[in-house]
Amino acid sequence: MSVIEAPRSPGVRTARKRRVNWEKWGWIYMRVSGVILVVLIFGHLFVNLVAGEGVNAIDFAFVAGKLADPFWIVWDTLLLWLALIHGSNGIRTIINDYANNAIVRRILLGAVLVSTIVLLTLGTLVIYTFDPCPAGAPADLLPSFCPVP
């Protein structure tokens, strides 16, 4: 004869297998990435908008100068991945909150997933295939370290 255990007694886990609690890890991710993003974003904003000439200093040569430095390559890669996944997961929460229609919800969630994957791929390729001295470009638009033709 089988004995029915009291609810929640240890060992009563036969019906549902233990699975990864993705919702919990998403919750943790929002908080861990948030703390790191504070440093990454305020550093990014300070160097690009506040220091020196601020936004007026930004042009191709400025970006090329930054992306020639491994420090900023790592910084920008982390910023891209942490911020975009944090934002996409936040948008996922908001879609789940407001999109009551199952079809609309699936379309919106699918669009967020696709755009996130596309933009992570694009952004990563831009950082790692960047050429600071593209052939044929006018020399006055290039950083000063490019060889003069």
Next chain:
Amino acid sequence: MPEKSAGTLADSTPVAPKISMPRRPAGTLYRGREGMWSWVLHRITGVAIYFFLLVHILDTALVRVSPAAYNAVIDTYKTPIMGLGETALVAAIGLHALNGLRIILIDFSSWGTRHQKLMFWIVIGLWVVLLAGFVPRQFMHIFGAH
């Protein structure tokens, strides 16, 4: 007030207990106060920053097209109107970041929930300080001579 003795009880006229229906649902931890507004602001700023990030990854990707294409687009970021947009963006990120830290303290500290209202006003205070540092500098860059 001292307890009324049994003797004086007979004189007092019985008063019907006053129970009135609240006109709207009464306050909870979150409804209508700092807790709710911080959540509203966090959500709105989060969505705004997200859409900027999508555009920003695309405009930065132009460095892979050509220096001229990147410069042409980034030059529009230097106009006064976009300069005001950048100011709004920094304001939104600042609020989201500071309030995000407040959320994290509420979630992980033993005292956070008890002081969530105070922490909201600290967030607002730090945010004002942040903008007091940033806005004059930004206006100098976008409206000043260069």
